[in-house]
Amino acid sequence: MIGPLLQRTFLLLACTVGVAWAGSPVEPTAPPADAGPVADLAAPPDPAREAEPSGEPPAPALLVPPPVLPAAYLIGAEDVLQVAVYGEPSLSGQMPVDATGAIDVPLIGRVAVTGRNAVAVGVEISERLRAGYITNPNVTVSVASYRSQPVQVLGAVAKPGVYFLRGPTTLMQLLSEAGGVATAGVNEVRVSRGDKSDTVAVIAYEQLLRGGAADRPLSGGDIVFVPQSLVSVMGQVGKPGEVSFRDGLTVSQCVAAAGGALPTAALGNLYILRGDKRLRVNLRRILAGTADDLVLQAGDRLYVPESAF
Numbered sequence: 001m002i003g004p005l006l007q008r009t010f011l012l013l014a015c016t017v018g019v020a021w022a023g024s025p026v027e028p029t030a031p032p033a034d035a036g037p038v039a040d041l042a043a044p045p046d047p048a049r050e051a052e053p054s055g056e057p058p059a060p061a062l063l064v065p066p067p068v069l070p071a072a073y074l075i076g077a078e079d080v081l082q083v084a085v086y087g088e089p090s091l092s093g094q095m096p097v098d099a100t101g102a103i104d105v106p107l108i109g110r111v112a113v114t115g116r117n118a119v120a121v122g123v124e125i126s127e128r129l130r131a132g133y134i135t136n137p138n139v140t141v142s143v144a145s146y147r148s149q150p151v152q153v154l155g156a157v158a159k160p161g162v163y164f165l166r167g168p169t170t171l172m173q174l175l176s177e178a179g180g181v182a183t184a185g186v187n188e189v190r191v192s193r194g195d196k197s198d199t200v201a202v203i204a205y206e207q208l209l210r211g212g213a214a215d216r217p218l219s220g221g222d223i224v225f226v227p228q229s230l231v232s233v234m235g236q237v238g239k240p241g242e243v244s245f246r247d248g249l250t251v252s253q254c255v256a257a258a259g260g261a262l263p264t265a266a267l268g269n270l271y272i273l274r275g276d277k278r279l280r281v282n283l284r285r286i287l288a289g290t291a292d293d294l295v296l297q298a299g300d301r302l303y304v305p306e307s308a309f
Helices: 002-023 118-132 171-177 205-209 251-257 283-288
Strands: 080-085 093-096 102-105 109-112 139-145 150-155 161-164 188-192 200-204 223-226 230-235 241-244 270-274 277-281 301-304
Touching: 080 102, 080 118, 093 102, 109 118, 118 139, 150 171, 171 188, 171 205, 171 223, 188 205, 200 205, 230 251, 241 251, 251 270, 251 283, 251 301
Parallel strands: 150 223, 230 301
Antiparallel strands: 080 093, 080 139, 102 109, 150 161, 188 200, 188 223, 230 241, 270 277, 270 301
16 A cells, blocks of 8 residues: 555656746856857858958959040041930931041031040030030940051061050050960061151060060051061971071071981081072081081071981
């Protein structure tokens, strides 16, 4: 009898304590003092924290050429302007710049534009229309065709021809537009100024590649010439063909640049064709140090014959 009675008593006590514990408020557990702040999982990310460096190098920025701004280009004769007057199609359209440097605009007549930018021309057209024709004209002027600043590009470039400047343009920018220069035999670039045809600037190509002051701005009428200096190597060499010429280039250096002489080459009987002259060269003695290494000239043709033995 005592056993079942004790079991019912303990069961009653357990239920009472459980109900009391479930109904009492539970205090949140505070973090330790040295645990630092507790992150709020629902809070939005902190932009400042996301912008912190990750330790990895940033991705390189793409070099995109800047657009031609209307204020950067000065209009000239033979350019074609696009004039747009909002809501007035009869006043809008393409207007060529004549030889006197003006355009004809309906209602207001001739407007001088040479040496001015498109923004200034638009302001004048707007003011003249407002003066007696339209209450609040909205005028936009842009260059539809660039024809007033031609530059000739000649010589060893991928696409020689006439190019029209569309704003401030440097020599390297124009050479890039012309498809780049030849990969061999280019040592210099020559620029003839359009206003002074007898003035020629000679720029070392290696210096031009480094940029700086050598990459000079161009003007309308300039002529850019890229000369190509080569020496032809024929006969018993590893790579017959053209070799880039440079000042001081010698016969032995040229043969080495052409892949070297083959075992079948007659080293004592080389010759150079220079114009109508034929110069004999003994490469065997040059390599032995008993003869001077002949210096070549641009346009020379070096022939390495085959040995008879």
